[in-house]
Amino acid sequence: MSHRLINWFRYASPQTFYPLAGKMIPWFWMLAAIFGLTGLSIGFLLAPTDAQQGEGYRIIFLHVPASWMSMFIYLVMSFWAAMGLAFNTRLSGMMASALAPTGALFAFISLWTGALWGKPMWGTWWVWDARLTSELILLFLYIGFIALQAAIDDPRRADKAGAILALVGVVNIPIIYFSVKWWNTLHQGASVSLTKSPSMATTMLWGMLLCALACWMYSIAVALMRARTIMLERERHTDWVRTLLAAKE
Amino acid sequence: MLLLFRAVIGRDLRLAMRRQADVVAAMFFFIIVVSLFPLGVGPEPDQLRKLAPGVLWVAALLATMLSLPRLFADDYRDGTLEQLALAPQPLGVVVLAKVVAHWLIAGLPLVMLAPVLGIQFDLSNDALAVLTLSLLIGTPALSGIGAIGAALTLGVRGGGVLLSLLILPLYIPVLIFGAGAVDATVTGLGPQAHLSLLGALTLGGVFFAPWPTAAALRVALE
Amino acid sequence: MLEASNLECLRGERRLFSGVDFRLDSGEMLSLQGKNGSGKTSLLRMLCGLTPPANGEVRWRDQSITTLGDEFHRELCYLGHHNAIKEELTPLENIVSSARLAQEKLDEQAALEALACVGLLGREELACRYLSQGQKRRVALARLVHEKRALWILDEPYVALDASAVELVATLVGEHLRRGGLAVITTHQPVRVSAERVRELWLDTDDAAPAPF
Numbered sequence: 213m214s215h216r217l218i219n220w221f222r223y224a225s226p227q228t229f230y231p232l233a234g235k236m237i238p239w240f241w242m243l244a245a246i247f248g249l250t251g252l253s254i255g256f257l258l259a260p261t262d263a264q265q266g267e268g269y270r271i272i273f274l275h276v277p278a279s280w281m282s283m284f285i286y287l288v289m290s291f292w293a294a295m296g297l298a299f300n301t302r303l304s305g306m307m308a309s310a311l312a313p314t315g316a317l318f319a320f321i322s323l324w325t326g327a328l329w330g331k332p333m334w335g336t337w338w339v340w341d342a343r344l345t346s347e348l349i350l351l352f353l354y355i356g357f358i359a360l361q362a363a364i365d366d367p368r369r370a371d372k373a374g375a376i377l378a379l380v381g382v383v384n385i386p387i388i389y390f391s392v393k394w395w396n397t398l399h400q401g402a403s404v405s406l407t408k409s410p411s412m413a414t415t416m417l418w419g420m421l422l423c424a425l426a427c428w429m430y431s432i433a434v435a436l437m438r439a440r441t442i443m444l445e446r447e448r449h450t451d452w453v454r455t456l457l458a459a460k461e
Numbered sequence: 462m463l464l465l466f467r468a469v470i471g472r473d474l475r476l477a478m479r480r481q482a483d484v485v486a487a488m489f490f491f492i493i494v495v496s497l498f499p500l501g502v503g504p505e506p507d508q509l510r511k512l513a514p515g516v517l518w519v520a521a522l523l524a525t526m527l528s529l530p531r532l533f534a535d536d537y538r539d540g541t542l543e544q545l546a547l548a549p550q551p552l553g554v555v556v557l558a559k560v561v562a563h564w565l566i567a568g569l570p571l572v573m574l575a576p577v578l579g580i581q582f583d584l585s586n587d588a589l590a591v592l593t594l595s596l597l598i599g600t601p602a603l604s605g606i607g608a609i610g611a612a613l614t615l616g617v618r619g620g621g622v623l624l625s626l627l628i629l630p631l632y633i634p635v636l637i638f639g640a641g642a643v644d645a646t647v648t649g650l651g652p653q654a655h656l657s658l659l660g661a662l663t664l665g666g667v668f669f670a671p672w673p674t675a676a677a678l679r680v681a682l683e
Numbered sequence: 684m685l686e687a688s689n690l691e692c693l694r695g696e697r698r699l700f701s702g703v704d705f706r707l708d709s710g711e712m713l714s715l716q717g718k719n720g721s722g723k724t725s726l727l728r729m730l731c732g733l734t735p736p737a738n739g740e741v742r743w744r745d746q747s748i749t750t751l752g753d754e755f756h757r758e759l760c761y762l763g764h765h766n767a768i769k770e771e772l773t774p775l776e777n778i779v780s781s782a783r784l785a786q787e788k789l790d791e792q793a794a795l796e797a798l799a800c801v802g803l804l805g806r807e808e809l810a811c812r813y814l815s816q817g818q819k820r821r822v823a824l825a826r827l828v829h830e831k832r833a834l835w836i837l838d839e840p841y842v843a844l845d846a847s848a849v850e851l852v853a854t855l856v857g858e859h860l861r862r863g864g865l866a867v868i869t870t871h872q873p874v875r876v877s878a879e880r881v882r883e884l885w886l887d888t889d890d891a892a893p894a895p896f
Contacts, residue, residue: 297676349630349633352626353630355626356623356626359627360613360617360623363618363619363620363623364617368683369680369683372680373680376609376613376677376680377613380609380673381631384631388630388631388634391633391638391658392633392637394637394638395637395641398644398645
């Protein structure tokens with residue numbers, strides 16, 4: 213057991229992780245492209261036109277995966293944050309900061325596509341729907357995390373402070389979601405809901421799942437690339453970065 | 462541990478008494494923000510009655526934000542915080558005491574002002590009572606959750622604005638149930654459910670928040 | 684009693700010092716020397732347990748201070764750069780309330796005696812904001828008179844003090860060491876402490892040494 217633990221910690225050192233990540237990134241890009249292309253071609257070519265919503269509904273092939281990813285990435289981010297606080301590994305903080313912008317991007321895409329979807333469906337860009345509102349708050353949480361890390365100069369302190377914030381956030385997200393839902397039902401009734409298609413065609417579902425996989429792979433690829441940049445930036449004075457850069461020149 | 466608890470509260474209250482200007486300023490901020498709304502939206506009693514719970518609660522959140530940055534900043538600057546971190550007691554207890562003191566200084570005055578300000582909005586007696594009660598139950602949570610943000614932004618440039626950015630999203634449940642309780646009274650639904658949930662949030666906020674806050678303070682002191 | 688092994692300190696990307704080893708026994712004093720920015724304060728904060736070292740360990744009575752926690756803090760008196768006194772309170776209120784926060788029993792009589800010892804009698808009812816820098820430092824030093832703790836960690840205790848107060852601190856430290864206490868002190872002035880053993884530790888790392896990973 214302890215042997216395995218040591219092995220894990222070996223990969224947690226930036227020095228060993230950097231080349232490993234470098235090798236993995238092209239694969240994730242490739243997977244993202246394959247899943248994305250198949251998912252979108254299913255979504256645009258094979259999936260039937262929705263009886264009520266017409267062609268406009270096809271935005272869900274981006275909207276739904278983006279919402280899923282925005283929530284999932286926050287969970288992954290707080291997992292890394294917890295690891296960083298518990299084991300004090302440098303890699304964890306770097307991964308958390310690398311994931312945050314991608315999560316914020318997906319939250320933003322989800323809101324934007326939600327608005328684009330809402331205009332033809334409900335006749336308005338924005339409704340105070342429970343899901344949209346929670347997504348907006350999630351975007352605020354991401355922005356708070358990024359802003360806090362940006363405001364602290366010492367990277368170690370920034371990592372720890374960010375980790376505490378991420379953990380507080382992840383505990384609060386269910387509470388926030390529940391309270392927003394409660395508020396929504398009291399004020400509007402459940403008349404407006406984003407998933408009102410009870411029988412989603414199987415092709416639609418497949419398209420959506422493939423697009424979600426594509427977003428997932430994209431997130432990993434981008435987060436790894438960002439983590440590599442952060443590593444180089446933070447450890448630019450260390451021997452391994454110097455030899456690496458010397459070898460490149 | 463109880464001794465330490467009382468010592469921290471006693472000291473913070475005494476310090477607040479010596480510089481009352483800060484406390485009074487936050488109270489006047491609350492009064493002014495609330496009084497601005499009728500000027501902005503018009504004096505129709507029906508509309509005001511509808512707006513009142515939200516306006517008073519949002520103003521209470523903002524007034525709390527105003528007093529939060531100083532929760533730890535003074536102790537941090539003059540070295541008291543280091544001494545507290547080195548006291549032979551869990552730092553979480555100190556934080557809890559400071560949260561209680563903060564509520565007594567910044568939260569309780571808001572609760573006592575609320576019924577008077579509610580009259581400006583033509584609220585019925587029932588609604589006024591529930592408004593005051595909801596603030597009484599909910600404002601401790603604001604101090605507790607806010608302490609996390611105050612500790613995280615300690616000594617950080619642009620701390621005040623950053624604090625609002627970090628903490629206001631976390632205040633949303635308190636706002637929803639607090640204002641919702643008054644709303645439910647006005648519409649005749651009865652406020653019990655809201656108030657119990659608000660109480661749960663306060664218990665959670667006041668008793669769990671000191672630990673991440675203490676962790677954040679230690680990070681700030683490193 | 685107090686033992687530091689292989690301590691390393693990183694500030695941002697800079698390594699302030701590394702491989703700091705020393706051992707301090709009962710009745711001994713460590714005088715910490717070094718240029719500005721050499722990491723003296725950082726080392727003291729590590730010895731207190733405020734800053735976790737990037738590498739190495741601090742031990743007290745043969746146990747790591749992180750495992751000892753509060754037990755260690757009960758024996759520690761740390762006087763930092765900042766005086767940890769409140770401008771709004773009087774000297775008397777300050778030392779009484781800080782003693783309470785540190786879980787020290789201190790009645791008003793003992794507090795007045797401590798203030799008399801640091802030469803502030805007659806000022807005990809004046810808010811600290813009206814005191815001079817040196818007098819504020821004296822208020823902070825009153826802890827050394829009334830607290831009976833084994834390990835003193837003093838960061839520049841002589842700052843802003845006049846000659847008589849410097850003498851007083853030296854005497855207090857001397858008595859503390861004769862009682863069997865330990866002290867770690869940083870100062871830019873020569874310490875004239877009459878103790879059997881005053882050790883010296885120089886922190887002089889080459890500037891901007893890169894952090895080794």
